[in-house]
Amino acid sequence: MKLLKILATTTAVAVLLAAPAYAQTRIALVVKSLGNGFFDAANKGAQEAAAELGDVEVIYTGPTAATAEAQIEVVNSLIAQQVDAIAISANDPDALVPALQKAMERGIKVISWDSGVAPEGRQLHLNPSDIGLIGETIIKLAADYLPEGGDVAILSAASTATNQNAWIEAAKAVIPEKFPNINLVSVVYGDDDSVKSTDEAKGLIASYPDLKAIIAPTTVGVVAAAQVVTDQGLIGKINVTGLALPSEFKQFIDNGASQAVALWNPIDLGYAAVMLANDLVEGGEAAPGATLSMGRMGELTLDDTNSGAMAPPFTFDKSNIEEFSKIY
Amino acid sequence: MTDTSLHRSLPNRLDNPFRSAVLSWESLLVLVALGIFILNSFASPYFLNAWSLSDLTFNFTEKALIALAMALLIISGEIDLSVAAIIALASTMMGLALQYGADTPVLVMVGIGVGIACGAFNGFLVTGLKLPSIVVTIGTMSLFRGIAFIVLGDQSFKGYPKSFAWLGQGYVYWVISFELVLFLLCAVIYWVLLHRTNFGRRIFAIGNNDVAARFSGVRVDRIKFILFCLTGLMSGLAAVLLTARLGSTRPSIAEGFELEAITMVVLGGVSILGGAGSILGVVLAAVIVGLVTFGLGLLNVPGIVMTIFTGSLLIVVIALPILFRMWRQRA
Numbered sequence: 001m002k003l004l005k006i007l008a009t010t011t012a013v014a015v016l017l018a019a020p021a022y023a024q025t026r027i028a029l030v031v032k033s034l035g036n037g038f039f040d041a042a043n044k045g046a047q048e049a050a051a052e053l054g055d056v057e058v059i060y061t062g063p064t065a066a067t068a069e070a071q072i073e074v075v076n077s078l079i080a081q082q083v084d085a086i087a088i089s090a091n092d093p094d095a096l097v098p099a100l101q102k103a104m105e106r107g108i109k110v111i112s113w114d115s116g117v118a119p120e121g122r123q124l125h126l127n128p129s130d131i132g133l134i135g136e137t138i139i140k141l142a143a144d145y146l147p148e149g150g151d152v153a154i155l156s157a158a159s160t161a162t163n164q165n166a167w168i169e170a171a172k173a174v175i176p177e178k179f180p181n182i183n184l185v186s187v188v189y190g191d192d193d194s195v196k197s198t199d200e201a202k203g204l205i206a207s208y209p210d211l212k213a214i215i216a217p218t219t220v221g222v223v224a225a226a227q228v229v230t231d232q233g234l235i236g237k238i239n240v241t242g243l244a245l246p247s248e249f250k251q252f253i254d255n256g257a258s259q260a261v262a263l264w265n266p267i268d269l270g271y272a273a274v275m276l277a278n279d280l281v282e283g284g285e286a287a288p289g290a291t292l293s294m295g296r297m298g299e300l301t302l303d304d305t306n307s308g309a310m311a312p313p314f315t316f317d318k319s320n321i322e323e324f325s326k327i328y
Numbered sequence: 329m330t331d332t333s334l335h336r337s338l339p340n341r342l343d344n345p346f347r348s349a350v351l352s353w354e355s356l357l358v359l360v361a362l363g364i365f366i367l368n369s370f371a372s373p374y375f376l377n378a379w380s381l382s383d384l385t386f387n388f389t390e391k392a393l394i395a396l397a398m399a400l401l402i403i404s405g406e407i408d409l410s411v412a413a414i415i416a417l418a419s420t421m422m423g424l425a426l427q428y429g430a431d432t433p434v435l436v437m438v439g440i441g442v443g444i445a446c447g448a449f450n451g452f453l454v455t456g457l458k459l460p461s462i463v464v465t466i467g468t469m470s471l472f473r474g475i476a477f478i479v480l481g482d483q484s485f486k487g488y489p490k491s492f493a494w495l496g497q498g499y500v501y502w503v504i505s506f507e508l509v510l511f512l513l514c515a516v517i518y519w520v521l522l523h524r525t526n527f528g529r530r531i532f533a534i535g536n537n538d539v540a541a542r543f544s545g546v547r548v549d550r551i552k553f554i555l556f557c558l559t560g561l562m563s564g565l566a567a568v569l570l571t572a573r574l575g576s577t578r579p580s581i582a583e584g585f586e587l588e589a590i591t592m593v594v595l596g597g598v599s600i601l602g603g604a605g606s607i608l609g610v611v612l613a614a615v616i617v618g619l620v621t622f623g624l625g626l627l628n629v630p631g632i633v634m635t636i637f638t639g640s641l642l643i644v645v646i647a648l649p650i651l652f653r654m655w656r657q658r659a
Contacts, residue, residue: 034630064631067583068574073387077625080380081372093485094576098497 024055027277028078029270030071030088031062032115037247037328039089042270049274049295056278059083068092074100085109085277090117097121107282113273119305123286124298126273128264130309134217137262137313139179141241142213145259149181150212153204155225157192157218167217185211195223204231216242222261226252246311246316246324253321263324265314266328271309272297353597353649357612358643361619368623375626380599382503384622386573389507390566391585392614395592396518397562399610401555402593405535405602406461406557408450411563412585413472418567420476423485423577432492439568446472447560450464451553469586476579486576496572507569514562519607527551535602592617595642616641
């Protein structure tokens with residue numbers, strides 16, 4: 001009994017001491033795993049959003065191992081802390097659903113970003129970009145440096161990769177309207193394997209002597225193609241572009257094998273996630289067709305699954321690759 | 329009152345029983361658990377709340393169920409590293425059964441049945457073919473999870489019925505979850521089995537010296553085979569609960585659970601060399617692991633720091649009694 005009394009008193013004191021600090025809105029940014037540069041950068045954006053909003057505290061957390069089970073433990077502890085909102089990049093779209101539903105039942109706003117949760121487990125999902133925007137961006141990256149137009153080829157991952165195929169379809173659709181002088185001569189598949197991607201890139205160069213650009217919307221393929229262009233002394237003749245991790249790709253921007261590449265900007269993503277979560281806490285409604293504020297990133301319009309796309313992929317070139325290569 | 333000078337019975341142990349109880353591993357664990365509980369209450373205003381404490385139990389119940397059977401297996405001098413892979417395979421088979429329209433009772437039977445079958449397979453390889461259990465179960469760890477990956481690839485099974493989800497998410501009364509009740513029930517059963525039956529005495533005998541046990545007429549292989557089946561059964565049970573709690577199956581389910589279950593067993597005072605240990609210790613260790621992870625979670629301590637903390641706790645709790653003994657011998 002005495003012990004209980006002591007416990008009760010200390011708790012009461014702790015609550016009193018802690019109360020002023022918790023008067024503000026607390027938004028948890030839950031990531032797949034800690035110690036990952038991509039997510040640390042997202043946290044940077046999240047903190048920026050918190051500073052801009054003023055009365056918001058961002059709790060940056062996540063498990064060590066990127067498993068659904070460990071992430072559920074994190075969500076449970078956030079529920080116990082009665083945070084106002086959870087913005088999660090999920091390790092599993094289905095396994096997190098029961099835990100996140102429990103959070104919503106207890107009045108916590110739940111959004112997913114980057115890696116989504118099934119619709120019944122969140123109020124909205126923030127995609128870094130969407131198929132149409134990505135398809136257009138990868139062609140634009142090549143076209144920007146080809147004022148007279150010319151032959152380009154795509155080096156993809158596996159021929160069965162759903163996302164790759166969707167992007168390539170979108171790219172093909174946008175060429176006649178917006179980039180009429182770009183001629184897509186071939187699409188080859190490197191299976192996200194360095195050796196196979198290298199062979200396919202060499203094959204493209206051999207088969208199409210007038211090739212001006214190789215577009216690889218995969219982080220493995222883009223590095224392989226840039227390496228081939230560098231090794232064969234074709235820098236300045238063939239421009240390699242696509243979706244690339246700045247840290248892996250910096251050397252090819254530096255040596256000129258590539259003018260520019262693109263990928264989602266994690267800083268913007270973390271920033272937008274916190275802005276959206278805050279909008280929900282302040283009474284915003286997540287419903288199909290609704291628009292919610294993402295601060296400096298503009299507005300997010302929700303589709304019929306309550307998800308929306310933030311922006312086209314962010315472009316990295318000589319001016320900013322140095323800075324971003326340190327982040328991810 | 330009887331005259332004690334006439335009826336002085338011979339004590340069955342030379343230590344003062346009170347003193348030995350105070351100095352026992354279990355009382356040390358109780359102290360550690362209490363200490364962490366109090367620290368948690370000081371550190372976070374959200375800790376002392378019925379729902380928080382209830383959520384806390386979900387952090388350890390499934391692993392602790394496996395730890396109960398694992399304790400018996402380790403006391404007998406064997407080990408099973410494939411338990412998490414058994415969960416993956418059992419969960420996958422439940423998912424398959426679901427595709428063929430199985431209802432909750434069938435799903436539960438499939439999960440437990442697959443668990444027992446996997447355990448029996450391990451047991452056969454160890455006792456029938458005389459292979460070392462650590463080698464066998466490293467192999468079956470890849471085998472069982474491999475099958476799950478072949479069946480599922482990057483897909484998942486979902487759409488489990490509501491009555492099934494209750495097993496992993498439901499509450500028996502107020503904040504007392506079904507998982508917790510099941511764990512406590514199993515803990516009592518395992519306590520009786522290990523500490524109050526001949527079967528349990530034989531497990532200790534095998535762990536201390538299995539040659540001597542064999543010469544004393546203990547059917548060593550049969551008992552070890554049963555223990556592997558029991559570990560499989562508990563893994564199957566854990567698979568049922570975890571699948572119900574997640575509401576879905578992926579081949580990567582329960583990754584890393586084997587080491588967490590073994591941590592609970594070792595922290596609970598079971599000798600990793602076999603021959604010694606208690607169920608009470610394992611239960612306390614499970615509670616401690618739950619308290620530590622949940623308490624640090626409430627403070628939003630990064631998971632990396634949390635694993636360092638659990639690791640240090642393990643080393644400290646194991647080293648303390650040894651250091652204490654060395655210090656007493658010198659004094």
